[in-house]
Amino acid sequence: MNVVLFMNFLFITNELVLVSSELVYAELPSRIKALSGSCVQIPCRFNGTVINLMNTDTVFGFWMKKYQSFLNPGSLVVFNGSSNIITGFSHIEILGNLSQHECTTVFYDVMKNHSDNYYFRVETNTGQKYTYQNPIYISVSDSPQPLILKPTDLKEVMEETTVNLNCSAQAPCPKQPPTISWSNIPESAHITTQLQEKPDKTVFSHMTFKASYMDHRRNISCTATYPRKTSNDSTVETTVMLRVLFPPKETHITIDSSASVSVGTNVTLTCKSKASPSNNMNYTWYKRGKD
Structure with a gap:
């Protein structure tokens, strides 16, 4: 396999892997968390002056797992936009308009074995093929994030x-x-x-x-x-x-006996009230309007 390094691009046969560049990049978060059994939406946008989509009628998006090299035998193409083939997932949907460099994608029914690096690739009907070097790592957990x-x-x-x-x-x-x-x-x-x-x-x-x-x-x-x-x-x-x-609420008095009492016997009266804070409440007793 002939490998030639030229102007920040790595050519491998007829495939172009876009290496880090100021003008050519994919806007992806480096990591995103997902809940097993649910779906995950990946915000994505690709850019670059070398990508000419103005005269292109058909643009296809790809997603690859593990490696960015399209020709690497260990790289798994989980979504092939040109043939609409999905591998390893129940469904994958690109929401973005690829002709406007938008590649936001939804991966449905993700499971823990889907945790890995994913790379975006775009192909046009004019023969342009680009795989972006910066991946997104999807981390799948069985528990949702705290509220x-x-x-x-x-x-x-x-x-x-x-x-x-x-x-x-x-x-x-x-x-x-x-x-x-x-x-x-x-x-x-x-x-x-x-x-x-x-x-x-x-x-x-x-x-x-x-x-x-x-x-x-x-x-x-x-x-x-x-x-x-x-x-x-x-x-x-x-x-x-x-x-x-x-302030004090529901203030009321109770007597220890509901029956009549004899003159000269002791009587216990209890005053209760609700308040907050309650640790510094003071009670004052009155008889006929006097302390």
């Missing part, structure tokens, strides 16, 4: 003030986003949920409510459920305790 709940610690919230809670879950595949649910929430809670593409693909849920003294020490939970092509969906949960500051 982010903000604020993480509601130390002191005044009664009757508005409380805002934000829960976000990573969505490695917007085609199959997780669903977010809340539990043990106040009756006045209002919830809005949406998928955000930027800066990262996340499902974002916002809850707002007015704090009540009855919500003190309430544990509020946020749960994300990821649909998977397995026997069970995958869930991840996080919880925050609500701490409400409020």
Whole structure:
């Protein structure tokens, strides 16, 4: 095999592997995390002044596993856009418009054995063939990424003030986003949920409510459920305790005996009240309006 190095390009027979260059590159994250049984969306864009797609009617995208060399026997072509052949995956879909240098791709039903380096390749009907050197490593895990709940610690919230809670879950595949649910929430809670593409693909849920003294020490939970092509969906949960500051509430007196008492006998009265904080409450007893 003849190998010639010329102007930052490596020629191997009739194949051109694009080596690191300022003008020729593929915009890919170096690493992306995926959930087994789900799908993963790879943001991708290729560029370069040597790629002429203006007069090309047909552009084909390829994805290769392990090695960037198209001719390497160890390199597995998992997606062949020219013949629409998919190897090792149930389905792969290029969402981007290749004629505009967009190659965003969705890999469906990824499993742990799919964890590896993947290289993008483009071919045109005019005979141009380019494989980009910089790969993306797909890391597949059986567990989803932890949720982010903000604020993480509601130390002191005044009664009757508005409380805002934000829960976000990573969505490695917007085609199959997780669903977010809340539990043990106040009756006045209002919830809005949406998928955000930027800066990262996340499902974002916002809850707002007015704090009540009855919500003190309430544990509020946020749960994300990821649909998977397995026997069970995958869930991840996080919880925050609500701490409400409020003056004495529900103050009442009890007597140790409900029956009539005789003159000269002892009577025990108990005063109880709810407040936060409660460690510095002072009780004052009155008889006929006097201390």
